[in-house]
Amino acid sequence: MTTALDKDGPAADRLLVRRPGPQELRPERAHRRRRTLELTLAVAVPVLLVLVWQLAAARSWIDARVYPAPSTILADGWHRALAGELWPDVRATLQRVLAGYAAGTVSGYLLGLLMGSLSLVRAALEPLLDALYVVPKLALLPIFLNMFGLGEGPQVALVAATVFFFVWISTMAAVLAVPAGHRDAGRVFGASRWQMFRHVLLPASLPAVLVGARIAAGVAVLVIVASEQIAAADGLGHLIFDSRALFQNDVMFVGIVCVAVLGVLFSELVRLAGRFLTPWAPRDRGRTQN
Amino acid sequence: MHTRIRPRPPLAVAVLIAALALSAGCAAGPVATAPAKPRAIKAVPGCGAGSWTDPADLSPGRAPARCAKGTPAPAPLGKRRTLTVATGTLSAEYVAPLRLALAKGEFRKEGLDVRLKVLPTPDALPLLAKGDVDVLWAAPEAAVVNGVNGGFDIRWVAGNFSPGPKSRSGLWVRLKNGQDPSSVPLKGATLGTMIGKGSVIMYPMDRAFAAHGAALDSVTFQQLGSADVLTALTGGGVDSAWLLDPVWRQVDGNKQYAFLGGQPQGEPLGGALYGPNLLQQDPDAGVAFLRAYLRTVNTYFAGDYKADRSFVAELAGLLKVDPKILASVPPLRMDWEIRKGTTDRLQRAYRDAGVTKGAPLPEAKLVDRDLYAEAVGHRP
Numbered sequence: 001m002t003t004a005l006d007k008d009g010p011a012a013d014r015l016l017v018r019r020p021g022p023q024e025l026r027p028e029r030a031h032r033r034r035r036t037l038e039l040t041l042a043v044a045v046p047v048l049l050v051l052v053w054q055l056a057a058a059r060s061w062i063d064a065r066v067y068p069a070p071s072t073i074l075a076d077g078w079h080r081a082l083a084g085e086l087w088p089d090v091r092a093t094l095q096r097v098l099a100g101y102a103a104g105t106v107s108g109y110l111l112g113l114l115m116g117s118l119s120l121v122r123a124a125l126e127p128l129l130d131a132l133y134v135v136p137k138l139a140l141l142p143i144f145l146n147m148f149g150l151g152e153g154p155q156v157a158l159v160a161a162t163v164f165f166f167v168w169i170s171t172m173a174a175v176l177a178v179p180a181g182h183r184d185a186g187r188v189f190g191a192s193r194w195q196m197f198r199h200v201l202l203p204a205s206l207p208a209v210l211v212g213a214r215i216a217a218g219v220a221v222l223v224i225v226a227s228e229q230i231a232a233a234d235g236l237g238h239l240i241f242d243s244r245a246l247f248q249n250d251v252m253f254v255g256i257v258c259v260a261v262l263g264v265l266f267s268e269l270v271r272l273a274g275r276f277l278t279p280w281a282p283r284d285r286g287r288t289q290n
Numbered sequence: 291m292h293t294r295i296r297p298r299p300p301l302a303v304a305v306l307i308a309a310l311a312l313s314a315g316c317a318a319g320p321v322a323t324a325p326a327k328p329r330a331i332k333a334v335p336g337c338g339a340g341s342w343t344d345p346a347d348l349s350p351g352r353a354p355a356r357c358a359k360g361t362p363a364p365a366p367l368g369k370r371r372t373l374t375v376a377t378g379t380l381s382a383e384y385v386a387p388l389r390l391a392l393a394k395g396e397f398r399k400e401g402l403d404v405r406l407k408v409l410p411t412p413d414a415l416p417l418l419a420k421g422d423v424d425v426l427w428a429a430p431e432a433a434v435v436n437g438v439n440g441g442f443d444i445r446w447v448a449g450n451f452s453p454g455p456k457s458r459s460g461l462w463v464r465l466k467n468g469q470d471p472s473s474v475p476l477k478g479a480t481l482g483t484m485i486g487k488g489s490v491i492m493y494p495m496d497r498a499f500a501a502h503g504a505a506l507d508s509v510t511f512q513q514l515g516s517a518d519v520l521t522a523l524t525g526g527g528v529d530s531a532w533l534l535d536p537v538w539r540q541v542d543g544n545k546q547y548a549f550l551g552g553q554p555q556g557e558p559l560g561g562a563l564y565g566p567n568l569l570q571q572d573p574d575a576g577v578a579f580l581r582a583y584l585r586t587v588n589t590y591f592a593g594d595y596k597a598d599r600s601f602v603a604e605l606a607g608l609l610k611v612d613p614k615i616l617a618s619v620p621p622l623r624m625d626w627e628i629r630k631g632t633t634d635r636l637q638r639a640y641r642d643a644g645v646t647k648g649a650p651l652p653e654a655k656l657v658d659r660d661l662y663a664e665a666v667g668h669r670p
Binding site: 063066247 | 410412415419440441488511527646
């Protein structure tokens with residue numbers, strides 16, 4: 001509770017006294033309660049939405065033939081998983097995403113580092129890369145098809161191109177943002193180029209780079225699904241759009257759910273990797289830290 | 291003032307979830323559709339014996355049903371009706387009767403205001419089933435079979451065309467090392483197509499591959515854009531390709547390529563699909579729509595409509611295509627009738643391609659010939 005004390009009349013300074021609340025009196029318990037509340041909300045909101053959807057389908061508020069009930073989607077997904085029909089598509093998408101992501105991250109990081117460190121390289125390449133950055137990556141698919149043919153190449157290249165720009169920009173910006181004082185300190189201690197990179201630039205830039213990599217993880221899944229619709233014979237994107245064309249709405253929703261799960265898992269994996277690699281960086285969740 | 295933390299929502303949320311779960315368990319039953327009443331069929335002047343052919347006649351040379359020019363005569367509806375017709379394209383030649391009927395006011399004469407909407411079949415199908423679209427100018431694709439299987443009230447009510455004898459639209463193969471076209475092995479081949487596995491083309495494709503010792507599941511499909519199919523075939527990206535009008539002209543006569551088969555002659559594989567609006571609620575409008583379509587075919591597309599250059603130019607303008615390209619391919623054989631067993635053969639091909647499941651639907655669940663029979667005055 002907060003009380004205002006009027007010490008020397010209305011014009012004088014007012015003193016606010018705040019009594020300690022549970023957060024101060026029992027911080028461990030308050031933290032546990034807060035975590036419980038957050039976890040409950042995180043689980044209950046999706047469950048509630050799914051139940052409303054189930055109810056709407058069961059009560060014919062929505063056309064269950066067009067928007068199948070979650071139970072139908074779950075049953076179909078389970079059946080397809082047990083029958084082994086789902087895994088080839090999941091595997092195909094995952095392989096493309098991982099290969100493209102690895103290529104895009106490594107190349108984006110190296111170039112970002114180079115451009116962040118050397119102003120002449122930055123001057124030479126930044127306008128060109130800025131121009132390419134704004135091109136919708138899906139528009140590059142026909143070019144990749146011409147370059148790599150009909151195999152996995154165009155899909156992997158598309159993911160790599162998408163990821164590259166996110167990682168490149170965040171790396172370059174992070175390196176440029178390293179305070180001059182940090183570099184000066186390195187120089188004062190006589191750090192070599194490698195030592196400057198290893199002990200100054202890398203730790204200072206890695207948290208921001210990993211944020212870019214995490215955003216890129218979600219976008220990589222997004223791009224591959226769109227690309228598989230156009231030029232692939234398998235994969236989750238192909239499954240979604242193929243089943244849509246065949247009016248198999250339950251299968252289409254199975255594909256959508258799989259993409260959502262894949263996107264969340266991949267993004268979380270990158271986030272966990274980031275926390276492991278940069279324990280000094282602040283946690284990137286907007287939750288209350290007690 | 292500080293805020294007290296009251297973590298009590300789990301109970302409220304649990305109660306709400308339980309209530310919803312219980313409610314969700316009580317499913318509403320499907321809406322039953324009342325059977326349509328039999329309709330009176332009157333003789334139609336101008337539509338004689340030639341206006342109906344035996345649906346079981348599958349001979350390639352069968353002359354399609356025809357009435358006299360300008361018939362069946364318009365029979366305007368008592369009240370004007372607006373119909374929304376969805377079609378995947380406005381420039382394909384098989385849409386020409388529809389577009390010409392619209393341009394010549396044939397629908398207006400029936401008391402119909404027809405609006406064309408360009409929509410791909412997967413998008414149009416739910417709208418047709420819901421009644422937001424009245425007619426779908428497409429084909430009984432696998433999506434339609436799946437939709438009817440799922441409980442949608444959709445029927446194929448009229449055919450569109452079958453290819454002319456000189457057409458080479460269909461399966462083309464690249465010959466390797468002096469291969470004989472009649473014995474090209476297709477097992478394990480790659481096929482470039484702009485059409486998916488759920489298309490009616492699966493049926494003639496199934497036949498063509500079977501004739502060359504290959505089942506559809508042994509073929510690798512590569513779905514490509516219209517411009518890329520020919521490039522993939524000529525560039526070696528695929529072994530075979532399904533080439534449409536007029537793309538096949540590019541390889542016709544080249545000994546490196548062979549035509550292995552196309553859509554069966556005398557057997558339309560597409561046309562008009564009706565949903566509940568015209569099947570159940572307003573069959574009069576459904577018959578009127580077909581009457582206008584049939585009259586257009588009888589008046590303008592009865593024979594070799596490409597012999598008349600001025601008509602080709604008119605069509606080209608309507609379809610917004612180059613008249614030279616339109617004239618470069620043989621005319622389609624416009625045919626509003628649906629052959630017996632076509633949907634069975636289509637469903638067999640869909641099953642072979644793995645795009646439909648369950649027992650095949652009987653023809654009566656997919657086809658309704660009564661509406662065009664009424665339009666020409668044919669009594670079963």
